[in-house]
Amino acid sequence: MTxxxxxxxxxxxxxxxxxxxxxxxxxxxxxxxxxxxxxxxMYGAAELGNRPVLIVDTGGxxxxxxxxxxxxxxxxxxxxxxxxDCVIVVVDNQTGLSGQDREMISQVRKSGKPFFLAVNKVDSxxxxxxxxxxxxxxxxxxxxxxxxxxxxxxxxxxxxxxALPEIEEESGFDEDDIRIxxxxxxxxxxxxxxxxxxNSERCIVSDIPGxxxxxxxxxxxxxxRRFILVDTAGIRRKGKTRMILDKFSMVMALKALDRCDVxxxxxxxxxxVSDQDATxxxxxxxxxxxxxxxxxxxxxxxxxxxxxxxxxxTVSHKLKFxxxxxxxxxxxxxxxxxxxxxxxxxxxxxxxxxxxxxxxLNECFERAIQKNPMTSYRGKFMKLYYAAQVxxxxxxxxxxxxxxxxxxxxxxxxxxxxxxxTFGFVGTPVRLILAGxxxxxxV
Numbered sequence: 001m002t003x004x005x006x007x008x009x010x011x012x013x014x015x016x017x018x019x020x021x022x023x024x025x026x027x028x029x030x031x032x033x034x035x036x037x038x039x040x041x042m043y044g045a046a047e048l049g050n051r052p053v054l055i056v057d058t059g060g061x062x063x064x065x066x067x068x069x070x071x072x073x074x075x076x077x078x079x080x081x082x083x084x085d086c087v088i089v090v091v092d093n094q095t096g097l098s099g100q101d102r103e104m105i106s107q108v109r110k111s112g113k114p115f116f117l118a119v120n121k122v123d124s125x126x127x128x129x130x131x132x133x134x135x136x137x138x139x140x141x142x143x144x145x146x147x148x149x150x151x152x153x154x155x156x157x158x159x160x161x162x163a164l165p166e167i168e169e170e171s172g173f174d175e176d177d178i179r180i181x182x183x184x185x186x187x188x189x190x191x192x193x194x195x196x197x198x199n200s201e202r203c204i205v206s207d208i209p210g211x212x213x214x215x216x217x218x219x220x221x222x223x224x225r226r227f228i229l230v231d232t233a234g235i236r237r238k239g240k241t242r243m244i245l246d247k248f249s250m251v252m253a254l255k256a257l258d259r260c261d262v263x264x265x266x267x268x269x270x271x272x273v274s275d276q277d278a279t280x281x282x283x284x285x286x287x288x289x290x291x292x293x294x295x296x297x298x299x300x301x302x303x304x305x306x307x308x309x310x311x312x313x314t315v316s317h318k319l320k321f322x323x324x325x326x327x328x329x330x331x332x333x334x335x336x337x338x339x340x341x342x343x344x345x346x347x348x349x350x351x352x353x354x355x356x357x358x359x360x361l362n363e364c365f366e367r368a369i370q371k372n373p374m375t376s377y378r379g380k381f382m383k384l385y386y387a388a389q390v391x392x393x394x395x396x397x398x399x400x401x402x403x404x405x406x407x408x409x410x411x412x413x414x415x416x417x418x419x420x421x422t423f424g425f426v427g428t429p430v431r432l433i434l435a436g437x438x439x440x441x442x443v
Contacts, residue, residue, distance in 0.1 A: 049161025
């Protein structure tokens with residue numbers, strides 16, 4: 001299922017970021033304690049009317065205060081028009097309606113999608129009125145708000161939540177289908193890679209409806225199995241929006257990641273791994289997806305053996321949190337090793353879907369604890385009673401212990417590594433839940 005996207009647009013200094021922080025109830029959009037995972041401050045999870053949504057702040061673009069409409073502002077509205085499910089246009093009640101505001105509203109209006117005008121900085125009872133110029137726009141969904149202090153936000157949130165699309169039931173998929181999201185920053189060759197896969201003579205290609213209103217999933221039948229390129233229409237689309245801000249590509253990646261089994265992260269093998277690469281990779285990890293790392297443009301490498309070791313070391317250092325993911329170098333232009341991608345994805349998916357028997361699992365943990373015993377907790381002996389797999393995709397295990405709070409994160413990592421050493425789990429994250437147990441009851 002895809003989380004609905006609510007985009008906040010508007011010119012500079014109207015209070016978009018303040019509204020964003022208020023809606024997400026945080027001053028940092030997404031945080032994570034996984035080492036090496038960087039975060040862009042423009043995304044945030046929120047609940048509007050008890051519905052999970054992704055809030056996108058399109059701030060950060062400087063706009064000249066002239067009569068000429070800056071191209072960047074228009075492009076933000078165009079992006080929101082194409083990708084968001086709902087748009088909040090923020091304007092400043094204290095400075096009044098500008099030409100930029102009018103152009104922004106015009107661009108969003110053309111989408112036909114629900115949008116709301118948040119007239120911000122209506123901060124006190126004496127100021128609790130909307131300037132006549134905003135009222136004259138004739139927009140039904142106009143809300144006077146104070147993003148900083150809170151008045152008016154409840155009414156805005158209620159209206160937005162009611163306008164969000166219902167999540168549709170999935171159709172046309174089988175249990176054994178493998179859903180792939182091809183992700184990565186702009187200009188690394190995602191579109192070329194997808195097109196190369198689709199043009200393979202060994203593949204049968206068709207389009208089927210996805211779970212979102214505007215997604216078209218592309219299917220490939222290979223070696224008797226069906227692979228689904230999730231939401232590739234959104235990834236491959238060109239020309240509709242010239243996205244000058246690289247961060248918008250992350251939203252597209254998030255939409256695809258919500259609905260995939262395996263994330264194929266495409267890197268430019270001729271360039272250093274960037275913070276943005278790490279951010280996108282971190283989203284795949286956060287969502288518990290199987291991962292395959294592709295170094296594209298390998299046809300440009302001269303000394304391929306030496307460079308592969310350098311590339312692998314760079315990936316290992318910058319994407320340390322994805323050390324379980326296989327690394328493959330390819331060329332979407334020449335077709336080099338393109339035929340290795342789907343077999344590798346299939347292997348990752350099998351590991352992603354693995355089930356381990358309870359007896360085998362407990363034997364693994366018993367050996368690990370004997371080799372490296374748990375330390376005491378507040379002077380008391382710690383004991384692991386038993387463990388069981390509670391979920392697959394990704395493999396998730398629950399350990400029942402007497403003092404789960406006494407397990408240091410490094411020992412948790414040691415237990416996960418023991419699982420990997422015993423069972424493999426190549427290409428998939430492994431999750432470990434520590435739970436207490438008293439008299440046969442979880443606490």
